[in-house]
Amino acid sequence: MSIVTFDRVTLRVGHRKVLSDVGFKVEIGEFIGVLGPNGAGKTTLMRAILGLLPAESGTLTVFGQAPHCGNSAIGYLPQLRTVLPDLRVRGLDFIASSLNGERWGLPSVSRRDRNMIEKTLDAVGARDLAARPLSDMSGGERQRLLLAQALIGAPKLLLLDEPLISLDARHQEVAIDVVRKVCRERKITVLFSAHELNQLLGTLDRVLYLGNGRAVLGNVDEVVTAPVLSKLYGTDIQVLRANGHIFVMSRGRDVERADHLHDHHHHDHTHGHHH
């Protein structure tokens, strides 16, 4: 069974058509790398799967049904993580807030919830984060906490929106390894969006490349080629392969790296705004 299907789907955010007439199928247990330039629609695509953004036209299914809000079979790690820098909330309470967080009334954490949270933290190697306040955690630790949270409730589909942002190279590798290990074990289907393809090369089954309103899903060798990417980026793209790495270049410039730097700047900027 296909976990996610897009059939001639058009998604619009405000006045901007982000994806138009897009079609692809994600199969059970696949690890899909979602790539593409900034603004190509990676986040929009995930929001549509979550049922937060209705398709303007076309048919989109998740587990064979129309997407709907609050689907507990989907684990989600959002990109815009508005974690207040001063937040003195323990890791355990932070995750606990998301358990049945949509229900009215007073919050409560049962012994079962606590066990489940601790077990999941164990699975991502972050048991010690349960008792520490968020304000004392590093970027890598926070990310691991959020990953654990996304895994709670035994999801069948994991949407990870730029989980590598604000991590250094070593922590990026650790994060990818953890996702791979846990998802292979539990047969979880993963959509993992990222800026750089190379770190994911050893892990992903297929790549979903977005750009210019289009989306192409396929093996790396089929998709990451000069003709396909030139169409998606809307400019002349060269693809260089060296030592098992792939470089996507536009006029001698590494587009992924340039995007990444730009995004970091953007990230910091929005962060400053919240203060």
Next chain:
Amino acid sequence: MFAYEFMTNAFAAAGIVAVVSGLVGYFLVMRGQTFAGHALSHIGFAGATGAGLLGLAPLWGLLAFTLAAGMVMGALSERISNRDVAIGVVLALALGFGLLFLHYYTSFATQATALLFGNVLAVDHGMIATLAVLGVITLAALAAIMRPLIFASLQPELAEAKGVRLRFVSTTFLAIVALAVSECAQIVGVLLVFTLMVGPPAAAQRITTGLWSGLLVAAALALAEAWMGLTMAFYTDWPVSFCIALLSALAYFATFSARAQHAHAVG
């Protein structure tokens, strides 16, 4: 000091308000919306003076204006309520209107100080009953939305994906804050609502990281500051609001130095 009825009244009123302020303020601090709370109280000033102009009790004007402003801020949520400049402009405008209303109702001017800085020693039984009813409504509403409120405050994107209606939650919360601000202003005045609504919860969050312990400490600190402030005022003859403001600031900064010493000892 409890031989005087105005003192027992003041203790009762300040006690009710302190607990409500501490609990509601805890979430205000958690959400990083303290400035919005401050603005609501200033908007309330315009309401209170406007009510005086119409011959109504200031509390009803306070309630009407802060509630309306809270709902509008909640409805405009992302666009306005976290924008310091927009809030600042509205806040200044509200104070300006407050001044205008005072200008046209000059006999009310003696009450201006009471509105701005509070007048807890003038509280009567009727006011205590009103504050108690308002307090119960405020806390009941807070309890009803607490779970989604915490989720939406800590992780808005995920909460939205799980089906929490963010706008409804934030609007309801700001309405709750409006109620708390109106009550708080009766004790310490619109200019000093920070002393009970922000000082104690902020200190509590530095002392403990747990939710329930944090709420408990916030309420206890607010209560202690309010009652100690009253006692201090009784014996020194200084204004009550000054005493509470002083204790609130002392408690908040004490948590800093305690943590600094702790860090020093560890490092």
